[in-house]
Amino acid sequence: MHQLAFGIEKSNLPFIWVVRKRPVGEGQMDDIIPPGSIIGALKFGRALIVFSGASADQGLNARLLHGRKVGLEIERNETNGSFTSDLVAETIRQVMMEPKGEAIRANAWAMREIFDNEELSNNCLDGFTRFIEEFAPSGCHSQV
Template identity: 65%
Template sequence: MHQLAFGIEKSNLPFIWVVRNRPVGEGQMNDIILSGYEKRVSKRGLVLRDWAPQLRILAHSSVRGFLTHYGWSSIIEALKYGRALILFSGGNSDQGLNARLLHGKKVGLEIERNEVDGLFTSDLVAATIRRVMVEPEGEVFKANAQAMREIFGNEELSNNYLNEFTRFIEEFSPSACHC
C-alpha cells in the first residue's frame, strides 16, 4: 500500500483516495498512510478515511479516471459515468478476468507488476496513472469509457434487461413447469 500511496503522489495529478485501515490484531488498526503523507499531498490530494460517497464522486464532471481494485460493482459504477480505469489488483479471484476484459475493451489499464515477485513499484503506479490520465495513449481509454456510458448509464436499458430476466426465471420456475 505504501508503493500505491507513493505512486499516486508521484503522478503529480489531483486525486481523492479513500483508505480503509485494516485490523492487525485485537483492538489495533494498521494505518496504511505513512506519517506526513497527507500534508505533502494536501495541495492536490484528499485522503478520506473509511467511507466516501463513491457514486457522487464518480458523477462529478471534474473526475476523469478511477483507480480501482476492479471488483465488478466498482467497474459498473465507473463505466456508468464514463470514467477510464486504472486497475490495481487486490488479489480477488475474478480480478484477473476483469482486467483482461477491461484491457481488451480499452477502457482500463492494469498497473504492471514485477515478473519475479509479483510486486509493483511506486514508479509503475505513477506511470500507469499518467498513461491513462494525461498521455496521448490514454485518450483511447477515456473515449471508450465514455462510449460504455451509453450502456452502463442507461437505466431504461438496464431495467429492460432486468425485466426480461425476471420473466425468463418466472417462466422456467418449478411452479410454472408442467412436468
Template identity: 35%
Template sequence: MAYRLHEVAKWVQASSGNESGTPDTVRFGVAIEESDVVFVRSSDEFEPEWLNLVRELYREVKVKPVVPVGFLPPNIEEEASEFDETWGGIKGWLDKQRVNSVVYIALGTEATLSQEELTELALGLELSGVPFFWVLRNPPESTQSVSEMLPPGFLERVKGRGVVDLGWAPQVRILSHDSVGGFLTHCGWNSMIEGLMFGRVLMFFPMVNDQGLNARLGNGKGLGVEIPRNERDGSFTRDSVAEFVRLAMVDDSGESMRIRAKEMKDLFGDRNKNNRIVGEFICFLEENRPPRCPE
C-alpha cells in the same frame, strides 16, 4: 484471458484456508454441477464473445441456459442519505478541482496492502502529479493505523492536491462528480460497473478472487490500463504507478481509452437498457418456474 501466476498463488492459498473447511474449488464445482440455470450480471451487448463461450461450455457439460441480467447499476439517491454527513466536505474539495482531473482510488475491503505495497502506491500517486481522492481503511485486526504506514511526510507533500480518506466514503456519489475522470480500482465487478456507468477511465489493480480476470476483460475492451506487476510475486513500483496513472488520466496516448470509457455510460448507466434486460430475465423466470405443488 487468464490469471497471472501471483494471482493464482494467492487465490489457492486463500481458498485452502476457507473458514467453512470446504475449499472454494469444491464449492464452485458443486454449484456448477447442481445448478439448473446460470445468471450473469452482464449483457450480450458488452461481452458477447465470453457469454457465448460460457453457453457453449454448459452445452458440453450439462445443458443449462445462460441468462444475462444486465449490470444492475446502483441508485445515487439510495446512497445519499447514508453519507449525508460526510458528503458535504468531500463535495467541497471536489468542487475546487478541474473537470475530469481527479483519480479516485478504492481497493475494497477483502484484501489489504502490505507495507511495501502501500508505500509504492502512495509514492506513485505523488510522482504522478495527478489530483487524487484515496479511500484507505485500517487493516483488520491491525494495531497500527494505516495513516502511520504511509511514507513519512507524504500527507504534507500532497496536501491540497490529494486527499486520503480513512473512513467510509460515498463511492457512487464521488464517481458521479464532474471533477473525477478516472478510477484506480481493485476490479471488483460492482466497482467496475459503478465507474463505467459514469464513463470513468479505469486503472486496474486486482487484489483477490475474480478481480484478475475482470482486469483482463476491461483491459481487453480498451477501458483503461492495468498497472504492471511482477508475474511471480505481484510486486510493483512507484514509477509504474505514476506512469500508468498519467497514461490513463492526462497523456495524449491515453485519449482513446478515455473516449472508450465515456462511451460505456450509454451501456452501463442507461437505466432503460438495463431495465429491458431485467425484464427479459423476469420473463425467463416466469416461463420456466416449476409448477405449483398441490395444496
C-alpha cells in the same frame, strides 16, 4: 499499498484515494457491491486504472476492463506479482493525460450511454430474469 500510494504521489496529478476498511460482517450488500464500484465509474464515463490486488474478483475485473479498453491494468511482475510505484505513476499518467490513453478515455466516455441508461438496464434485467425462470429446474421457481 505503499507502492500504490507512492505511485499516486509520483504521478503529480490531483488525486483522492479512499481506502475502505475490511468488512466486519458477511452477507451485507455493501460487501458485495461497494459504493463507487466499476459500474459507478463507467456510469460517469471515467477511464479506470485497474489493479488485480486484494479480492478474488479484482483480477478478472482488471483483465476484462483492460481488454475492453476502458481501463489500463497496472503491470505486475509475473513471477511474484509485485509492482513498483514508478509503474503506478506511469499508468496513471498514461490513462489521464497522455495521447496513448486517449482511446481508453474515449471508450470509457462512450460507456455512459450503456451504464447510465436506466431503461436499457431494466430491459436487460427483465430478460435475464425471464431466462432464469425459463431454464431453472422445475421446483426452483418462487411462488410470488
